Amino acid sequence: MTILILFITFLTFLMAVYIISTTYYHRKKQISYLENLNIIQAEYDKNLLNTQLEIQEQTFQHISREIHDNISLSLTLAKLQLNTFDWNDRERSGLKLESSISLIGTSIAGLSDISKGLNADIIVQNGLLKAIEDEMERIRQTGLFKAGYTVTGSPVYMDSQRELIIFRIIQEALNNVIKHAGAKEVSLRLDFSSSRLRIRIHDNGRGFDPEQLRGNGHAGLKNMETRAKILNGGMQVSSHHNSGTCLTFTIPIE
Amino acid sequence: MAESIIIQILDSWSKRYFFDPILLLSEILSLLICLKYYRKTLLHTVFIGCITVYLSGYILIQIVSINTFISSPLHRKIIRLSVNNVIILAEFFTYYFFFKKALTSRLIKKILLLPGALILTTITIIQYFTIINQTTYYDEFSFFVNAFEFFILLATSLRYFFELTKQALNLWPTKSPSFIISSGLLIYISVSLPFMCIGNYFLTVNKNIHLLLSLIHYLSLIILLISISKAFKLKKNLEE
Numbered sequence: 001m002t003i004l005i006l007f008i009t010f011l012t013f014l015m016a017v018y019i020i021s022t023t024y025y026h027r028k029k030q031i032s033y034l035e036n037l038n039i040i041q042a043e044y045d046k047n048l049l050n051t052q053l054e055i056q057e058q059t060f061q062h063i064s065r066e067i068h069d070n071i072s073l074s075l076t077l078a079k080l081q082l083n084t085f086d087w088n089d090r091e092r093s094g095l096k097l098e099s100s101i102s103l104i105g106t107s108i109a110g111l112s113d114i115s116k117g118l119n120a121d122i123i124v125q126n127g128l129l130k131a132i133e134d135e136m137e138r139i140r141q142t143g144l145f146k147a148g149y150t151v152t153g154s155p156v157y158m159d160s161q162r163e164l165i166i167f168r169i170i171q172e173a174l175n176n177v178i179k180h181a182g183a184k185e186v187s188l189r190l191d192f193s194s195s196r197l198r199i200r201i202h203d204n205g206r207g208f209d210p211e212q213l214r215g216n217g218h219a220g221l222k223n224m225e226t227r228a229k230i231l232n233g234g235m236q237v238s239s240h241h242n243s244g245t246c247l248t249f250t251i252p253i254e
Numbered sequence: 255m256a257e258s259i260i261i262q263i264l265d266s267w268s269k270r271y272f273f274d275p276i277l278l279l280s281e282i283l284s285l286l287i288c289l290k291y292y293r294k295t296l297l298h299t300v301f302i303g304c305i306t307v308y309l310s311g312y313i314l315i316q317i318v319s320i321n322t323f324i325s326s327p328l329h330r331k332i333i334r335l336s337v338n339n340v341i342i343l344a345e346f347f348t349y350y351f352f353f354k355k356a357l358t359s360r361l362i363k364k365i366l367l368l369p370g371a372l373i374l375t376t377i378t379i380i381q382y383f384t385i386i387n388q389t390t391y392y393d394e395f396s397f398f399v400n401a402f403e404f405f406i407l408l409a410t411s412l413r414y415f416f417e418l419t420k421q422a423l424n425l426w427p428t429k430s431p432s433f434i435i436s437s438g439l440l441i442y443i444s445v446s447l448p449f450m451c452i453g454n455y456f457l458t459v460n461k462n463i464h465l466l467l468s469l470i471h472y473l474s475l476i477i478l479l480i481s482i483s484k485a486f487k488l489k490k491n492l493e494e
Binding site for chain 2: 013028031
């Protein structure tokens with residue numbers, strides 16, 4: 001009888017210990033998981049901040065370059081022409097005035113382009129697809145490129161922070177096409193599926209050797225890749241000399 | 255006379271393998287630790303009250319067991335029964351307040367009121383008739399209420415552990431006072447349950463088994479006291 005009672009008591013004790021230890025290890029596992037998640041989140045935030053700073057720095061450089069190369073030049077020319085304005089020589093002064101008005105108009109258009117390109121509100125207000133459409137329209141309006149834009153699948157709306165990063169990737173890629181590719185055609189395709197967004201930007205320009213460009217530390221290409229990685233995505237470059245370039249970004253939809 | 259008292263105490267303690275002084279010492283130490291880390295909260299006060307009841311009840315039982323002070327066995331039994339009743343009430347309501355704060359389920363908190371009212375009423379009635387009739391006839395009822403109290407606390411502490419697996423808190427279990435107290439309580443209740451259920455029966459049938467079960471009960475009470483002290487030492491709210 002004594003052994004039986006001792007056995008029962010021991011059994012109840014074991015059950016209590018089992019419940020406590022199971023809960024303990026469950027909680028420990030849960031907390032470790034949460035801590036890891038926080039570390040990943042902190043790392044992600046850090047990368048995001050770094051990229052935002054990089055983007056900001058690039059933006060400042062871009063504004064500076066645009067103002068210096070285009071707007072400043074146009075306004076200086078306009079000022080020079082207005083300085084040499086002669087009320088007595090009406091015919092020549094009229095031409096100077098027209099030219100100055102045209103230069104000031106170009107400067108205003110340049111400023112407007114910079115403003116539109118930098119304004120992130122368009123993403124919040126109109127969403128990613130509309131912002132890309134506007135960007136493609138701006139390229140078309142230059143008359144230098146044939147720009148195609150297609151969307152397949154059911155578009156998924158992401159948070160504005162993610163959409164802004166995607167928009168900046170596309171902007172960077174299109175700017176590279178305009179500045180460096182020497183292309184006549186550029187096409188942009190967004191392919192939505194339930195789990196990912198695939199972005200394909202293809203041009204018929206002169207192409208390049210991706211490895212060589214990476215080796216040279218090309219900032220534009222690296223930035224696009226970093227931004228894609230921040231979104232847990234990736235970038236693929238396919239390009240050869242004189243056979244165009246195709247950039248493919250795969251971004252998971254969270 | 256003093257020598258006779260000491261001899262009686264030592265004799266009584268030796269029969270119980272000196273578990274009584276160990277328990278007494280644990281209760282004193284636990285009370286001192288709890289007082290040292292006392293914070294002005296309801297739960298801190300309630301737990302200190304409960305340990306004080308344990309300690310004073312135990313000291314009273316020790317005094318009563320000395321024949322010199324109270325010679326009548328009936329009176330000794332009545333005092334023991336009364337002490338036991340007070341401990342049941344103090345114990346139940348301490349953990350009632352504890353789980354009221356530590357549990358998240360409102361339904362369980364409301365349901366707990368029912369056994370609380372039942373225990374309070376039954377104990378009051380038992381105590382009233384014991385004193386009025388000067389009898390230990392209600393001894394068994396008291397044990398039954400004690401077992402009932404333990405089953406309720408067992409179910410509540412199991413509910414606590416269940417809730418713990420569902421909550422998304424980031425406090426390590428060893429840093430959580432409520433986890434430590436509940437663990438101590440679960441061990442105390444589960445190990446003492448056989449004593450509460452069949453201990454009284456063996457008091458007349460087989461005193462050795464009764465002694466063994468009561469010693470196990472004391473041992474688990476020491477574990478509970480250690481866990482309460484440990485929870486106080488964390489210097490946090492006890493329901494955390």
